[in-house]
Amino acid sequence: MSRARKLVEGAFKKLDEASAKADAAAVAKLSPAERERYDSWVERTAALNAGVSEAELGDPRLVGKVLGGPAGEVVHGVVKAPKQRDVLEDPAAWEEQRRSERAARDEVRAPYLAADRRPVRITRVATRGKSQLREIADYLASSGLAGRPELVYGAYRVPDLISPSMLGSERSGIVEWDIVHAAGEALPRAETPPALTLAAKDRLVVRSPGDPAPLDEDLALHLLAGAGIGPDQTLAIARDVAITHRDTGGDDTSSRIEALVNGVHILATRPVPAVGAPVDLPEGPPDGVVVDVLQWDAIAVAVHPVRQHRAPLPSPFPYLPLTPQELLTAYLEIVGVSPSDAYSAQVTHHQPFNLMGRTSAKRGVRRTGGGPDLPSADGKPRKRMAGGHHVVIAYRDAPAYVEGRARFDAYAEGELKAHLRRGLNLRVAVPRPQNTLMRTIDRVGDVVDFFSGDMGVEDGFVPPRYCWPPR
Amino acid sequence: MSDVEHAGWAVGGPGSRLRRRRSPLLGAIALVLLVGGTAAVALGIVRLASEAGPAQERILARGTVAALEGPPVAPAAFVDQAGEPATVWLNLGGASNVRETIVAGTECELARSDGSRDRIRGSRQGTSVATDHFETIGDVTLGAGRNVVTCRHVPFGRVTRRGRLRQTHAFVVERGSPGDGLGGLWLVIGGSVALVLGVPAAMRWRAGTLEDVSRP
Numbered sequence: 001m002s003r004a005r006k007l008v009e010g011a012f013k014k015l016d017e018a019s020a021k022a023d024a025a026a027v028a029k030l031s032p033a034e035r036e037r038y039d040s041w042v043e044r045t046a047a048l049n050a051g052v053s054e055a056e057l058g059d060p061r062l063v064g065k066v067l068g069g070p071a072g073e074v075v076h077g078v079v080k081a082p083k084q085r086d087v088l089e090d091p092a093a094w095e096e097q098r099r100s101e102r103a104a105r106d107e108v109r110a111p112y113l114a115a116d117r118r119p120v121r122i123t124r125v126a127t128r129g130k131s132q133l134r135e136i137a138d139y140l141a142s143s144g145l146a147g148r149p150e151l152v153y154g155a156y157r158v159p160d161l162i163s164p165s166m167l168g169s170e171r172s173g174i175v176e177w178d179i180v181h182a183a184g185e186a187l188p189r190a191e192t193p194p195a196l197t198l199a200a201k202d203r204l205v206v207r208s209p210g211d212p213a214p215l216d217e218d219l220a221l222h223l224l225a226g227a228g229i230g231p232d233q234t235l236a237i238a239r240d241v242a243i244t245h246r247d248t249g250g251d252d253t254s255s256r257i258e259a260l261v262n263g264v265h266i267l268a269t270r271p272v273p274a275v276g277a278p279v280d281l282p283e284g285p286p287d288g289v290v291v292d293v294l295q296w297d298a299i300a301v302a303v304h305p306v307r308q309h310r311a312p313l314p315s316p317f318p319y320l321p322l323t324p325q326e327l328l329t330a331y332l333e334i335v336g337v338s339p340s341d342a343y344s345a346q347v348t349h350h351q352p353f354n355l356m357g358r359t360s361a362k363r364g365v366r367r368t369g370g371g372p373d374l375p376s377a378d379g380k381p382r383k384r385m386a387g388g389h390h391v392v393i394a395y396r397d398a399p400a401y402v403e404g405r406a407r408f409d410a411y412a413e414g415e416l417k418a419h420l421r422r423g424l425n426l427r428v429a430v431p432r433p434q435n436t437l438m439r440t441i442d443r444v445g446d447v448v449d450f451f452s453g454d455m456g457v458e459d460g461f462v463p464p465r466y467c468w469p470p471r
Numbered sequence: 472m473s474d475v476e477h478a479g480w481a482v483g484g485p486g487s488r489l490r491r492r493r494s495p496l497l498g499a500i501a502l503v504l505l506v507g508g509t510a511a512v513a514l515g516i517v518r519l520a521s522e523a524g525p526a527q528e529r530i531l532a533r534g535t536v537a538a539l540e541g542p543p544v545a546p547a548a549f550v551d552q553a554g555e556p557a558t559v560w561l562n563l564g565g566a567s568n569v570r571e572t573i574v575a576g577t578e579c580e581l582a583r584s585d586g587s588r589d590r591i592r593g594s595r596q597g598t599s600v601a602t603d604h605f606e607t608i609g610d611v612t613l614g615a616g617r618n619v620v621t622c623r624h625v626p627f628g629r630v631t632r633r634g635r636l637r638q639t640h641a642f643v644v645e646r647g648s649p650g651d652g653l654g655g656l657w658l659v660i661g662g663s664v665a666l667v668l669g670v671p672a673a674m675r676w677r678a679g680t681l682e683d684v685s686r687p
Contacts, residue, residue, distance in 0.1 A: 122474060125481040128491075128678045135481040135489065135681070142486035172678035178475060189486040325474035377477045 033425035040064035066298035069417025071317040075302050087312045091372075097313040098322065105319065105326075112411040114336025114404050118182040120329045124158065125177055126377040129170035129242075132157065133265055136177045137195050140235055140267065144187025145179065149269050153180040153332060154345035154394075155236035159259055159387035161243045161355060162376060164308070164368045170243055176377045178325065179236075180332075180345040193235055194271040196223075199263040200240075200465035204275045208471055212283050212427035213464030216264040217291045217344055217394045222279075224343070225286045227272050231396050235267040237344035243355065243387065257355040257368065259387050261348070261465065278467075283427065285394065289343070290401065294331065294391040294420040296324040296347065300358075307358050307385045308371025320416055324388040327420075334411055335404030337395050344394035350426070352462055353389050390424070430470045482681065493679040501676050504669030511662030518655030524602035525560045525645040526652065532644045536561065536577055537623035539636040546582075546621040547644060553615035556648045559591055559608040559622070562641040567601075569635060574599070574606045576627030576636045583614025594627060600649040607649045608642065620644050 030038060040063050047057055054060075061076045062068050073079045088094040123143075127135040136155060140146040158176040166173060198204060198219060205214050220237040224230075240263040246256045266272050285291045303320050304311040311322050321327045324347040331337075332345065356366045373381035395401070412420050434442065463469075482489040534547030551557070559579050563570050575594035582588050591609035599607045608622070624636040 121476065123478045124475040125478050127481045130678050131681050138487055138489045139481035139484075141488070142484060144486075172674035177481065192488065323474050329474065375477060378479050379477060 029429075031425055031428050033423040036422060037064040064422065066295045066420065066422045067302060067418050069317075069319075071299075071302040071320055072417065074316070075298075082316060084312055084316060086314070088314070091310075094310055094313050101313065101315055101318045101322070102326070105321065108319070108415050109330055109334070109411065112334045112407045112415075114334060114400070114407070116400075117333045117336045118338055119184060120153065120332045121181055121183065122325050122329070123179045123181065124377040125179070127175050127177060129173050129175040132175050132177065133195050133197065136179075137192050137267060139177075140179070141190050141192040143179075143183075144190050145181055145183060146193040146235060146269065147190025148183065148187055149235050150232045150340035151181050151183045152235050153182070153337070153339045153342040154238065155179045155267065156238045156344075156346035156348055157241050159241050159243070159347060159349055159389075161257060161385040161387060163382050164257065164385045165383065169245075174376065174378070174382070178347070180328065182339045193267050193269055196266045196272045196274060197240060197263055198223075198266070198275065198466065200261060201263075201463075201468075202275075203278050203467060203469070205281045205467040206278045206471055207430045207464075207467040209432040210429050211467075211470070213430050214281055214283075214466055215285075215291060215293075215426055216261065216465065217392060218283075218285050218427075219281060219466055220264050220266050221285045221289050221291070221343060221394060222281055223266065223272055223275065224268065225289075227270070229268050229270055229272065231343045232340045233269045234343050235269070236265065237394060238265045238267070238346060239263075239348045239392075240265055241349050255356065255366070255368075257385065259349040259353040259355060259389070261350065263465075288397050289394065290397045290405075291344075291392065291394045292331070292405070292421075293350075293424050293426060294327065294393075295389075295418075295422065295424065296327060296391050297353075297389045298420075298423075299327070299416075299418065300324070300386070300388065304386060305358055306361050306371070307355060307387075308367075308369075308383060310372065310374065320418075324391055328391050328393070330411070331391065331393055331408055334408045335393075335401055337393065337401065337404070341396040341398065341401075342393070343396070344392060346392045347388045347390075348392055349387065349389045350424075351389075353387070355385050355387055359385070428464065430464050430467060433469045488683055488685040489681045490684050491679040492682050493676055497672060497676045501669050501672035504665045504672055508662045508665030508669055511658045511665060513662075515655040515658030515660075515662060518658060519653065520655075522652040522655060523600065524605045524652060525558070525643050529646045530643050531557060531646055532620065534620060534622060534642050534644075536579075536640045536642050537621075538639045539576070539624040539626065539633060541624075541637065541639065543621075543623070544639065546619045547642070548617060548619045549644065550617050551613045551615075551646075553613065555613045555646060556610055557613050557618075558610045558645045558647060558649050559620065560605040560643050560645060561593070561608055562604060562643065563606050564604055570601070570606055572628050572632060573624070573635050573640065574608060576624050576633070577608050577622060577640075577642075578625045579608055579620055579622040579642070581611050581613070582619040582621070584616035584618070585614055587614060598649070600653065605643075610648050 027038060044057055044063055059078045061078050062072050065072055065076055067075055074081045088097055125139050145152050156178055158178055162174045205219060207213065216239050217237050224234060239261045241259055242262050243257060243259050246258050299320050302317050303315055303322055315322065321330060328345055328347060359367045371383055374384045376382045412418050482491060531551060532547035532549040535544045537544045561574060561577055563573060577593040579591040580588055589611050591611050593608045596607060596609050622642050626633065
């Protein structure tokens with residue numbers, strides 16, 4: 001081999017190595033959801049190279065997506081959405097149809113249910129936004145559930161916006177809470193449970209840039225573990241979700257109705273000590289505790305396309321759950337989670353989520369009004385904008401639950417044709433804060449925006465919760 | 472079976488130790504602010520619509536603005552007391568940008584009986600008032616006895632856009648200053664302030680305050 005050829009080959013080898021290094025660095029920077037998607041494509045490519053046919057692998061538009069099956073094909077544009085005729089408008093007929101479809105789904109679900117499952121009841125109450133936590137604590141006491149935490153799976157603020165066209169913030173408006181429990185009969189009044197709220201903007205956890213940001217439930221669970229409070233003494237770990245009207249400037253996206261997580265509430269029968277100095281929290285929940293997060297919004301896009309309306313019935317995809325509460329119930333019943341092991345059961349949000357995205361059947365139309373008045377917890381029908389992005393369940397693990405989760409996965413993938421843990425993007429790496437120069441440039445930009453009339457346009461950066469700024 | 476069971480309000484039920492109290496005083500204040508504010512704004516708009524512009528009983532004289540490069544026209548003459556303010560209004564309709572050009576291209580002169588003169592230029596008004604059919608040219612202080620107002624169109628803007636200045640327009644001299652017919656504006660401003668205060672007051676009233684009834 002000539003010397004020149006050796007040199008060229010050596011140079012190519014070096015180039016290949018450098019390219020592989022750059023690729024690895026780029027992959028390492030991907031968010032968990034991006035990484036999942038990347039891996040899905042790598043896997044698909046490898047399968048194709050191994051001789052698996054395209055037909056066996058399915059449509060590439062469904063790679064890495066939550067929904068597969070008929071709903072996934074429609075949502076992701078593989079096939080055209082079927083024309084929906086005869087959508088029921090009459091509330092009574094709608095309810096009858098809902099019951100009939102639900103009964104059919106319950107039948108499909110029955111073989112997957114845990115043998116020793118506990119009943120799951122969801123009681124919905126109305127509160128005022130300003131005093132919601134105090135009110136829910138009082139309700140837990142007056143209903144007696146606070147005295148029987150072993151019957152409570154969890155409680156959460158219903159992530160729907162009620163009366164979206166009303167002026168003012170949610171502080172004076174109506175905010176509903178769901179209490180997920182297994183109590184079958186009336187209980188005697190109990191003491192009002194103490195509540196602790198951790199603010200997402202506070203630096204409670206020490207993290208370095210690149211470390212995974214803590215999940216709300218991780219932090220709450222570690223605090224409870226530190227205080228020696230088990231799930232049988234815990235009533236709820238509930239994210240503090242606020243829905244706000246925001247004017248972000250710009251043209252078409254000037255108005256946002258945004259669901260934001262401002263922190264987390266912990267309700268237990270014993271007081272939970274507040275966090276003093278920032279703690280060096282391990283990644284994930286404490287040992288022996290499961291925090292399972294499921295995608296709901298991906299299903300909602302298929303079964304409840306317009307937030308202000310009732311979900312269209314007959315459902316275009318009757319095999320999918322119609323509400324996040326149905327999915328939550330299905331999880332608890334299939335895994336067989338006992339309320340005495342449960343810390344948290346929620347339908348909630350994670351990242352800032354714009355509810356305006358699906359507010360009309362017409363593409364590109366965004367509205368706050370419209371839709372029928374729907375039942376509220378206090379019995380008064382009101383306009384409603386259905387929210388909810390994730391379903392979160394936290395519980396003490398047990399061998400039976402491992403089997404239960406396998407059953408749930410089989411149910412989700414087999415019956416719902418869905419991969420509900422895909423693309424969750426949890427515990428993302430903490431970004432590096434801007435240096436002084438960039439901050440100065442940003443401030444100058446803000447001043448320029450102020451004088452150019454672009455005031456109010458936001459950069460969209462949302463710092464990770466409980467750990468910003470990093471060390 | 473429905474996914475959720477509606478159980479009413481969290482507080483105030485059997486066993487609840489919290490009661491929501493709403494202050495009747497705050498409710499009354501909110502109601503007064505909202506109702507009063509709405510009424511004031513509505514009344515203000517009605518007054519503005521009906522009173523803005525020259526009122527018939529206050530018109531001192533009528534005249535014609537001479538066209539640009541056109542023959543002179545007869546001045547508007549009237550008798551008045553010294554020191555009274557008066558406003559010259561141009562009788563005008565059409566698109567606002569055209570109207571602005573015509574107003575800016577109008578110049579009037581007041582000749583008092585004592586020989587003093589004042590020039591009123593449409594292009595030099597500090598503030599102007601426009602209604603559906605009238606626009607102010609400016610205001611002036613009248614002299615005692617006979618006052619004569621002469622108006623003419625003068626060159627303004629690009630040559631190609633001076634067509635309307637080559638026409639005559641009617642004008643009136645009204646006793647008083649241009650803002651005399653804008654009393655309704657204060658009602659609109661006051662009503663708006665009441666509404667701005669009334670909305671949060673109503674919200675605060677609606678949210679109420681929670682009281683622990685178990686405490687003595």
